[in-house]
Amino acid sequence: MAEPLDLPSIGPDAATAQTRQFISFRVGEDEFAIDIMAVREIKGWTETTVLPNQQDYMLGVLNLRGTIVPIFDLRCRFGLGLTTATRSHVVIIVAIGGRLLGLLVDAVSDILTVNAADIRPVPDVDQPIDNAFLAGIIPVGDSMVVLLSLENLFANHGPANAAIAA
Amino acid sequence: MSTPTFGSDELAQFRRTFFEECTELLADLEERLGALVAFSSDVESLNAIFRAVHSVKAGAGAFGYTVLVGFAHRFEALLDRLRDGKAELDERTLAALVAAADVFSALVDLARQGEVPADDFGADVAEELGALLDGAAPTASVARPAEAAPEAAKPAEKSYRILFRPNAELFRHANEPLYLIREMKTLGELTVDCDLSRLPPFDAFNIDDSYLGWTMTLRAVCTPAAIAEVFEFVDDECVLTIEEIAAAVEPDEASPVVAVAATVATTVAPPSDPQPSGSKPSESKAAGKTGSISSIRVDLYRVDRLVNMVGELVIAQAMLAQQFTESHSHDDPTALQGFEHLAGLTRELQECVMAIRMQPVKSVFSRMPRLVRDVGHKTGKDVRLEMAGEQTEVDKTVVEELADPLTHMIRNAVDHGIEDAAERLAAGKPAEGVIRLSAQHAGSNILIHVEDDGAGLDRDRLFAKAVEKGIVPAGAKLTGEEIDELIFAPGFSTAAAVTDVSGRGVGMDVVRRNVQALGGRVQVMSTPGKGTRFTLVIPLTLAVLDGMVVAVGWEKYILPLTSIVESFRPGRGQIRVIPGGGEVVSIRGEFVRLIHLARVFGVTEAVADPCQGLVVLIELANGGKLGVVVDELIGQQQVVIKSLQDNYDPVPGISGATILGNGRVALIVDIEELTRLYDRNARIADALRQPIAANA
Amino acid sequence: MPRKILTVDDSRTMRDMVTYTLKGAGFDVLEAEDGVKALGVLASTRVDLIITDINMPNMDGVTLVKRVRAGGAHASTPILILTTESGDDRKASGKAAGATGWIVKPFAPEKLLSVVNKVCPA
Structure with missing residues (x-):
């Protein structure tokens, strides 16, 4: 069960407290991060039930304690090929716009606490992943972690459509 | 409602914010209205327009712009009906929405300039909104019950005994008895006794349950309603009785007992259960005549929770049974028997629970006679409605979802199915047309027939129209039944001319979609000259x-x-x-x-x-x-x-x-x-x- | 430490009024403009009371109540819903979703404080 998260406030009244927390994870050789506030649960990979005629990065659905949750292959979403998922792979369950969905990644690495001012914009360079998916770059020691924009990754499967249901 | 008593500086600041916000909301409203005119079925736009009107109304209320609030109220009520699908978005309604937006915007401008609008400002538009509201299906009225009956009580000190026993639900909603008791203290002189008698032995203690009760005695100058108000938020989450104690200052008043949300007779709950369910008694007066309570009213939310829980139980039971057979195969006949017994019980339990949600279709059927009368009147046709099987039961949700398709089909039957009196007489039929609406059970489905004795579907016209709309190729050879089926094709309207009654021809395709959304199907059978019969087959439950x-x-x-x-x-x-x-x-x-x-x-x-x-x-x-x-x-x-x-x-x-x-x-x-x-x-x-x- | 209250409303006017009233009474107030943003604030901050409007874009108040009650740090935090006078059915649906109580709009500052006092005394 979710423990109370005792994180610094990022509420609108807390203009001064400016650290944010992210969960970082690995896909292939690269490190990515997403906002910890979106994360609901992290679980090991289990076989999904495939939904017919979907994009190939949509892996199907899982039963999460009675709720049906769609699972997406992040590597494939980036256009880097399908993941051959094994028991050692990890699914991060996130909430976006009132919906739950799971992201298949290779492994979870760390929890990062970052000064908001340290998050750098994504440089406009040629690289395999669509720039729209990236929200920023977090320097960690000598290397860096790429901050993902969950909203853009699943722009066609999420918040926009979820609003009607609510 | 009392008016806010903010200081004048703050109020001026709030007012500035309000009008800034109004400008944004009105701009958004205009844009969304444009979208609605273009694509009339845009639910998102309706929602956005509703929210804009609603937000302006809330703010306007705070600053006492009563004319604006009154107008917004009607505007919002119509939008709400449209949103819920209880009113149709036809040309007339759309025109009214556009006109209403103009008046609304003008009223905001007047308020901004600090001017009070003339009494009849926008009266014609308000009237049209009212007319459209009256025309829509009469659903829950917007009138609110009086806050608390006006009290003409004289200020005399009285004594009350208050019994308060929260149930677990109260805690789940984060209410706190201690705060309520403290609040009671502000009313007068209070003594409190805590009843610990229902505390279970320590090992049977469940942290989520409620075991305590309180008996309070209050001496105060207040009415029972004022006491009830303290418990306003929790009155269906506790056992609460408020009674005036006879030994009060004024002995001439026979102590009236005000039972606020009285409990269900305690015999209903098993003695081991520390918390009576707290449901409200249903028409306790009527029940009182027969001497026993034959039905109780239960919050739908509780029923749904029960249904969900049983659903999960069914799954858990199936999982357990499967795991058992996989691991123990057939070497344990007693356990296997036990599992079968459990499966039987689970299924029976599920049926019992589903039965709680069942309701007769009567509530929908009963709206139809008026519809037939109205449409018959508008089209100048003499039509009689015969109904059968109104008591047939089906899941509550299904009952609600039936209203739209049935309304549509009945309206069509009168408008297009039944011929004019002259035509009927010429065909050797009685001048009065007959529409039959019936319901019956068939296995786990409900079967609903809508039948008219009109001219039957005009196959030539249907076919011609289907060709015209590009639904079938011109040379296609279709059987009569296949042609009849065409009325369910998307975008197909049966009316040759768009009539006032059936609107812009949201056709039978919508009916079919609605019925399919319920997991059901709809069929048509038509005999030229004799009439048309629609059959709806819908599962009894959606769960x-x-x-x-x-x-x-x-x-x-x-x-x-x-x-x-x-x-x-x-x-x-x-x-x-x-x-x-x-x-x-x-x-x-x-x-x-x-x-x-x-x-x-x-x-x-x-x-x-x-x-x-x-x-x-x-x-x-x-x-x-x-x-x-x-x-x-x-x-x-x-x-x-x-x-x-x-x-x-x-x-x-x-x-x-x-x-x-x-x-x-x-x-x-x-x-x-x-x-x-x-x-x-x-x-x-x-x-x-x-x-x-x-x-x- | 002052009690912390989160007020959720898409109308800035309403948020301002609630915030002003509560701050004046010594509460610490956070704001969010819809249900989704509210969940964001709640994920990182413990509050003692949530006051939410019903009709909001992105996520409405009833859904927010359900979400908060469904589990996590605020599952048993009091929640008040803001409703208009005609909103009896909204009151009921908010209540069914797990709300603690309600405040009727428009409200007098004293009324807001007295209701808040009933579920989360300063």
Whole structure:
């Protein structure tokens, strides 16, 4: 069960407290991060039930304690090929716009606490992943972690459509 | 309502913010209204317009702009009806919305300039809104019950005894008895006794339960209503009685007992249960006459929770049984018997619970006589409505969802089905037309007939119109039944001229969609000159489905049992490949089209040859048949329906999902969508290859 | 430490009024303009009371109540819903979703404080 998260406030009244927390994870050789506030649960990979005629990065659905949750292959979403998922792979369950969905990644690495001012914009360079998916770059020691924009990754499967249901 | 008493500086600041916000909201409203004019079924726009009007209203209320509030109230009420689908968005309504937006915006401007609008400002538009509201289905009125009956009590000190016993729900909603008791203290002189008698022994203590009760004595100058107000938020989450103690200052008043949300007779709850359910008594006066309570009113939320819990129980039971058979095989007959017994009980429990939600269709049927009268009046037709089976019960949700399709079909029957009196007399019929509406149970479905004795569907006109709309090619040879079916085609309106009554021709396709959304189907049967009969077949409940679990490759799917006629393994000679590449199976002299579930859903490693697998014969809503090719049948099972769309988008060909005994998700197949999907896939395939010659 | 209250409303006017009233009474107030943003604030900050409007874009108040009650750090935090006078059915649906109580709009500052006092005394 979710423990109370005792994180610094990022509420609108807390203009001064400016650290944010992210969960970082690995896909292939690269490190990515997403906002910890979106994360609901992290679980090991289990076989999904495939939904017919979907994009190939949509892996199907899982039963999460009675709720049906769609699972997406992040590597494939980036256009880097399908993941051959094994028991050692990890699914991060996130909430976006009132919906739950799971992201298949290779492994979870760390929890990062970052000064908001340290998050750098994504440089406009040629690289395999669509720039729209990236929200920023977090320097960690000598290397860096790429901050993902969950909203853009699943722009066609999420918040926009979820609003009607609510 | 009291007016806010903010300081004048703050109020001026709030007012500035309010008008800034109004400017944004009105701009958004204009834009959304434009979208609505362009695409009339835009629910999102309706929602946004509603929110804009609602926000302005809330703010206007705070600053006492009463004319603006009054107008917003009507505007909002109409939008709400439209949103809920209780009113139709036709040309007239749309025009009224546009006019209302103008008046609304003008009223905001006047308020901004600090001017009070004239009494009759926008009265014509307000009137039109009112007229449209009256015309819409009479649903829950917007009038609110009086806050608290006006009290003419004289200020005398009285003594009350208050019994307060929270149930667990009160705590789940984060109310705190201590705060309420403190609040009581502000009313007068309070003594409190805590009742610990229901505390269980320590090892039986459940932290989520409620065991305490309090008896309070209050001496105060206040009315029972003032005491009740303290418990306003919790009155259905506790046992609460407030009684005036006779030994008060004024002995002439016979102590009236005010039972606020009295408890259900305690005998209902088993003695071990520390918390009575707290439900309100239903019409306790009526029940009192017969001397016993024969029904109780229960919050729908509680029933739904019960239904969900039992649904989960069914799944858990199935999972447990499966795990047991896998690990212990058949070496323990007693345990196996126990599991079977448990399965039986679980199913029975589920039926009992579902029965709680059942309601007679009467509540919907009873709206129809007025509709027939109104439409008959408008069209100048003499029509009689005969109804049967109003007491037939079906799930509450289904009852509510029936209102729209039935209203539409009845309206159509009067408007288009029944002929003018002159025409009828000429055809040798009585001048008065008859519409029959009936309901009956058929297995786990409800069967509803809407039948008129009119002219029947005009097949020539239907066909001509279908050709005109490009739904069928001009030279197509269709049977009479196939032509009748065309009225369900999307975008097809049966009215030759758009009549005032049926609006802009939101046609039978919407009815079919509504019915399909309920997991049901609708069929039409028409005899020229004699009349038309629509039949609706709808499952009694939306929460569970009797399904057939089938295997296709690695996947398992659920087919709704109600559509399945039979299943068989065809012989080689029964299968024909027809020009164009399609397959048919011949069964008892009839040729039925075959659809491979594996191909439609793109499942690999499935059985490709129908003679190696199985054909499940399905009857479609339009009466047509379809052979669905699967690998094998796993078995019949009642499944709990889960929505895919809570977290994902609609998936063509899939109506929902369920959780199987092994904890895996299985998809429920939308039979009616299959043919459409298959045709689409086939068209794509056709484009890629030449037709193959006949024969196999 | 002052009690912390989160007010959720898409109308800035309403948020301002609630915030002003509560701050004046010594509460610490956070704001969010819809249900989704509210969940964001709640994920990182413990509050003692949530006051939410019903009609909001992105996520409405009833859904927010359900979400908060469904589990996590605020599952048993009091929640008040803001409703208009005609909103009896909204009151009921908010209550069914797990709300603690309600405040009727428009409200007098004293009324707001007295209701808040009933579920989360300063």
